[in-house]
Amino acid sequence: MADVWQTAMDHAVGAARRAGQVVREALQDDRKVMTKSSSVDLVTQTDQKVEQLIIQSVKEKFPTHRFIGEESVAAGESCVLTDAPTWIIDPIDGTTNFVHAFPFVAVSIGFSVNKQVEFGVVFSCLEDKMFTARRGKGAFCNGEPLQVSDQEDIKQSIIATEFGSSRDPDAVDRIFSSLRNVLCIPVHGVRGAGTAAINMCLVASGCVEAYYEIGIHVWDIAAGSLIVSEAGGVLMDVDGGPLDLMSRRIVAANSRTIAERIVREIDAFGPPRDDEPLRR
Ligand SMILES: O=P(O)(O)OC(CO)CO
Ligand SMILES: [Mg+2]
Ligand SMILES: [Mg+2]
Numbered sequence: 410m411a412d413v414w415q416t417a418m419d420h421a422v423g424a425a426r427r428a429g430q431v432v433r434e435a436l437q438d439d440r441k442v443m444t445k446s447s448s449v450d451l452v453t454q455t456d457q458k459v460e461q462l463i464i465q466s467v468k469e470k471f472p473t474h475r476f477i478g479e480e481s482v483a484a485g486e487s488c489v490l491t492d493a494p495t496w497i498i499d500p501i502d503g504t505t506n507f508v509h510a511f512p513f514v515a516v517s518i519g520f521s522v523n524k525q526v527e528f529g530v531v532f533s534c535l536e537d538k539m540f541t542a543r544r545g546k547g548a549f550c551n552g553e554p555l556q557v558s559d560q561e562d563i564k565q566s567i568i569a570t571e572f573g574s575s576r577d578p579d580a581v582d583r584i585f586s587s588l589r590n591v592l593c594i595p596v597h598g599v600r601g602a603g604t605a606a607i608n609m610c611l612v613a614s615g616c617v618e619a620y621y622e623i624g625i626h627v628w629d630i631a632a633g634s635l636i637v638s639e640a641g642g643v644l645m646d647v648d649g650g651p652l653d654l655m656s657r658r659i660v661a662a663n664s665r666t667i668a669e670r671i672v673r674e675i676d677a678f679g680p681p682r683d684d685e686p687l688r689r
Contacts, residue, residue: 414520417471417494418528418543421518424466428459428516429534432501436535442508445483450574451504456480459500463518467496479628488683490627490655492523497631502531503604512536517606519631526654529632531606540610540636548613548639555640557663558615563594563670566618569608571601573624575680583676584623590674591621605659609633612661613640619662621671623647627654627683630661637661643668648677655683 412418435455443452460480467474475491478498482488490497499517501507507514516532531540540555542548548555560566568591572584592599600617602608606629608620613636631654634644644652645660649672652659657680662668 412543414522414527414543417474417520418530418541420467420470421496421520421528421530422539422541424463425516425518425530425532426539427466428463428500429532431455431459431462432507432514432516432534436507436510440508447574447576449505449576451508452480452483453501453504453508455507456501456504459516460498463498463500463516464496477627479626482628488627488655490521490524490684494520494522496520497628499606499626499628502606502629503602506603511603513602513604513607515604515606515610517628517632519628519635521631521654524654526631526635529635531610531632531636533607533610538610540613542613542632542636542639544635544639546639548636550610550614555613555636556615557612557637557640557642558618559663560618561664561666563596563618563667566596566667567598567600567616568596568671569600569602569611569617569620571603571605571608571622573622575624580624580678583678587675591671594670594674605629606633609637609661612642612663613637615663618664618667619660619671621647621660621675623658623675623678624680625657625659630654630659634659634661645669645672646677647672647675657681657683
């Protein structure tokens with residue numbers, strides 16, 4: 410039977426590639442930096458321009474579809490995941506990297522129907538790597554199949570995480586406490602690319618065994634979550650429950666064993682949900 414969402418996925422790949430080209434070109438220009446929720450929550454005109462480019466191109470082809478876009482939500486649009494076909498867009502995942510020309514920047518496009526991610530596209534535009542996954546059909550990088558690491562021993566593992574964008578000392582203490590616990594298991598190392606989407610693609614590629622973070626948003630993880638699971642990985646909440654895309658918490662790992670071992674070390678606090686009406 411024909412795949413009803415294949416045309417949409419092809420469109421997403423094309424849109425991500427065009428968006429990535431805009432991001433690469435913008436790296437050569439002056440990058441005017443603005444802030445959103447705090448002095449370390451950065452946005453540029455390129456984030457906004459790229460999101461509009463993607464949304465406009467999708468609207469022309471799929472006029473009934475809905476959107477959750479990082480910069481549209483920042484501008485006041487609602488952030489509620491319904492059963493309708495929904496494009497979940499992070500125009501630049503790794504804006505801080507982009508601002509500093511730290512070379513890991515991604516365009517992330519997830520697509521959900523009935524609250525289930527049907528396809529995910531992450532274009533790591535400075536590495537020129539196009540990560541794709543279609544539910545039930547595997548995950549790929551530039552067309553080559555992806556497979557998570559088969560390492561089941563956490564002590565032989567590298568774990569990816571980030572420090573997040575909160576500078577509230579209590580929140581930072583809790584993040585550091587979890588990080589200390591994970592590091593001292595001990596693991597081989599802790600890494601962070603500065604983008605949730607690329608961290609998840611590193612899990613899918615078998616370069617790190619797991620990635621966890623508290624404070625990310627649905628647009629950071631929608632596409633990457635499917636790329637991890639289609640590469641054979643496991644997703645869960647940091648409290649060990651099922652992943653909730655709107656909860657702002659994730660563990661993505663190569664195996665249930667590694668994911669559950671990390672869960673034991675994490676202080677599972679909960680920032681306001683993405684679909685919490687009073688979150689801004
Ligand atoms: O650069 P962005 O899109 O703000 O995302 C951050 C996390 O919120 C990195 O993943
Ligand atoms: Mg992001
Ligand atoms: Mg972004």
